[in-house]
Amino acid sequence: MKPRYLFAIAHGHAPAPDPNLLARRTGLEVLHEHSSLAVLASSTCGRPLLHDRGVIVGTLFPRHGPARPFGVIDDGEAGLIVAGGGNSALMRCWGAWAGIFPDAGGYRVLRDASGLLPCYYAETPTATLFASDVELLLASGEVRPAIDWRALLRHHYSRGLPEAGTALNGIRELLPGCSIGVPGHEPGQRPEWTPWQHVAFGQDEHDTSAAERLRRLVFHTVGSWAATCSRPLVSVSGGLDSSIVAACLARSGRDVRCITMYTDDPAGDERSHARVLCAHLGLPLTECRYAVEEIDIDRPVSPHLPRPIGRTLIQAYERAHLEVARSEGSDAFITGNGGDNVFGYSQSAAAITDRYFARGFTAGLFTTFLDVCRQTGCGPGEALQAAWRTRRRRRYPWPCSAMFLDSDACLATGEIAHPWLEAPPDALPGKAAHIAALLRVQHVLDPGRGAFAPVLTPLVSQPLVEACLAIPSWQWRSGGRDRAVARQAFAADLPDAVLFRRTKGGPDGVSATILRNHREQIRSRLLEGNLARQQILDRDAVDRRFRSDMPFTGEEQVRLLDLLDSEAWTGIWSRKLADLTSQPAVHHAGPPSA
Incomplete structure (x- = not known):
């Protein structure tokens, strides 16, 4: 089971909620209590770092030292980290954690930069509660939210851009690398870590050691996470990212x-690549089919989250992983998710612009120009035009989409923003896109199977993210290959069939099958469901599209299955919240302060 925790911070002179009562309601253990503070956690949180200057829960590794979590190494170092406050924790350790530190007559809660351990919070009339999951906030007996329909529309319109607001009114998310004070002496969340701090603009043009440094760091990072489990189940596809993780775990x-x-569709059948990889590494492989016939379109992918996060087809993926984990006795899931995002994958021409701004007209600029043409398959003229269009794009324009949504309501959602998208004046457009890509992986870090065993995503770990941000965008395209530095780093560890693979399959055929097999049921649920009643959907647009004989495009498939999952999510939460309303509550959630 994934790590779970609950912080309760009293407002003013009000007493903190009774920690023993919270323990009985949540099943957590009381770790620390003070007149205004209670800290509870599960045994899966590992050994907490406790000090009179703060408390940190979760999984923490030393920035420098053995590939093992705190709790089995020097406690003196752990004490220095907690005593130094949040900034010290961000600099001296990494992992998946949340911390609470004294601050200006109250406390400051900080979430680590990776986002690997969730942090949600809600206010009551007497306290602010922070927790690893919404179920703990509800189990406290203090919080009674409601579905926020406008926030749900905003979530779809922004295509899942991480924001503090959730689709449950009164429950918010502390964003990765951010902190918030209780009581609040300043509005909103404060970024304590930003990816822009780690972008290097003056790298040595002839530095060839980036790949070797990356290799050592990836092995250390994956090995550190491996030290937290005994029999991990690793998701592999024969693609680069999962193969790198598997290669590290094999050692x-x-x-x-x-x-x-x-999948039944050959385009989604990558077993041959996975077999070559596992044979090369000497690892056992289980092959599982996407069981489309077992997918329930009335069940959401992640009913435990305060916002819907996935397409309906993910049900088949989750079910297969749970079945294999149970049969194998696995105590953790490990994935290569986030590799594309961290390893600078791109199909744009921004690397050409970046190299021009950073180096001017040099021979290297022409090399990057050729690399982009080779990798994307575009012609010279097309590459030049694309690079020219990015020349003034210092800030990444996050792409929103009103497809099948009420367009007027979308325009009324307000500004779509995130602190990581606020680029400095000298930002390079390719690096801005790299940072934006890091935001896209955050919504997949807490899948439902985490209730059975922790889901570990080592490639999103803070040290790796920081190291990859420092590598220029054009180096990731070297030789006309995407993620070139990572490929070079693991050239000696992976089979050629994986290392030089240029195409990648996927389960898109499953999406088409779901829409084909359940076409009328999906149409009915969308046109007559909660999203339509709350004027989130453009009913006419959805109806016209389902009446058309034209095949759904890939983008339409993604949006329709997102909306279908959202419809199922609202059904689950409407029933759950109705049941909560019928039960007596200690307090009711008040409006959030940030």
């Missing part, structure tokens, strides 16, 4: 098992 000394998913 970790753990009892590693692998799983790969395949």
